[in-house]
Amino acid sequence: MTLFETLSKAPYDALTRCVGIDPTQDTLSAWGLDDTAAGARKFALTMLEAAHNNASIVKPQVAYFERFGVEGYRALTDIIKEARKMGLLVLADAKRGDIGSTVDAYSRAWLGNDAPMQVDAxxxxxxxxxxxxxxxxxxxxxxxxxxxVVTRSSNPEGTALQEHGSPKLWHSILDDIANWEAARNNKTIGAVVGATVPEDLKYALDVLPNAYFLAPGIGQQGAKPDDVKALTPDLKRIIVNSSRRLAAAGPKVSDIQTAIEQI
Structure with missing residues (x-):
């Protein structure tokens, strides 16, 4: 099933948990792992084990694998395949953006059965x-x-650009998403809106009443699950991601699982 179908049919009424997989140099060192593709792979496999049956989605941050070149991509591909085999949805945090044939090439790397790194989102x-x-x-x-679609991000550096203009730039992007969705009556597009700005997430939920939202910022960036639970009765539309906080709970799987349960 697709991400939309899986989450729509999920038998729970709670925020959708997303486990971020960010094998940073500092995290690998703290876990006693080498700062190599092999170390990143081992870290990611541990995060998958913790996420299994405790979260719906895993979100590998592509850049932390890219930094190891070819071997990093091999590790990432292995992790994606293993996660999907476990029944986890995989969201590639790649933040791609370009024009024409270039953005089409990006899509062919990630989306569809013939993609070498096929992900769900x-x-x-x-x-x-x-x-x-x-x-x-x-x-x-x-x-x-x-x-x-990155719309209203959780980092403070994005505010000046995203809030620029009248209407605000990020409001215009939300309208573009809504128009695209309405024209095709599809269920394949949502937005990234930070949990660090709950009032803006509420606005976005109202503009896109059928979409799912990736809401980063829980934990290290200061947002708390309770900050977003009051925004909509359909809680599973909000995908709350935590990365650094979960990694800091490791490397013991049971400790990471406990941290996941607190999302």
């Missing part, structure tokens, strides 16, 4: 113009993948 950036994402969005529609 991907993050993208719209700042070359929302329409530039059309080839990737069309492929998502054709393959049943889900696309999370």
């Amino acid at each position: 991907i993050t993208v950036t719209p700042y070359l113009g929302f329409a530039s994402l059309a080839p990737l969005l069309e492929r998502a529609y054709d393959t049943g993948a889900y696309v999370f």
Whole structure:
């Protein structure tokens, strides 16, 4: 099943848990692992073990694997395949964005049965113009993948740009997402809106009443699950991700599982 179908049919009424997989140099060192592709792979496998039966989605941060070059991509590919074999949805935090044939090439790397790193969802950036994402969005529609468009991010550095203008830039992006969804009556597009700005997440939930939202910022960035639970009765539409906080609980699997349960 697709991400939309899986979450829509989920037998729970709670926030959707997402386990971030961020094998940073500091984290690998704290876990006593080598700062290599092999170390990143071992770290990620431990996070998968902790996530299994405790979360719906895992979100590998692609850059932390890319930094190891070819071997990093091999490790990432292994992790994606293992996660999907375990029944976990995989969201590639890749934040791709380009135009024309280039964004189409990105989509062919990640989306669909013939993609070498097939995932269930991907993050993208719209700042070359929302329409530039059309080839990737069309492929998502054709393959049943889900696309999370970075709209109102959790980092404070993004505020000046995203709040610029009247209407605000991020409001315009939300409108673009809504128009795309309405024109195709599809269920393959949502947004990234930080849990660190709950009032903005509430606005986005109202503009896109059928979409799912990736809401980063729980834990290390200061947001708490209770900050977003009051925003909608349909809690599973909000995908709350935690990465550094969960990694800090490791490397013992049971300790990471306890941290996941607190999301």
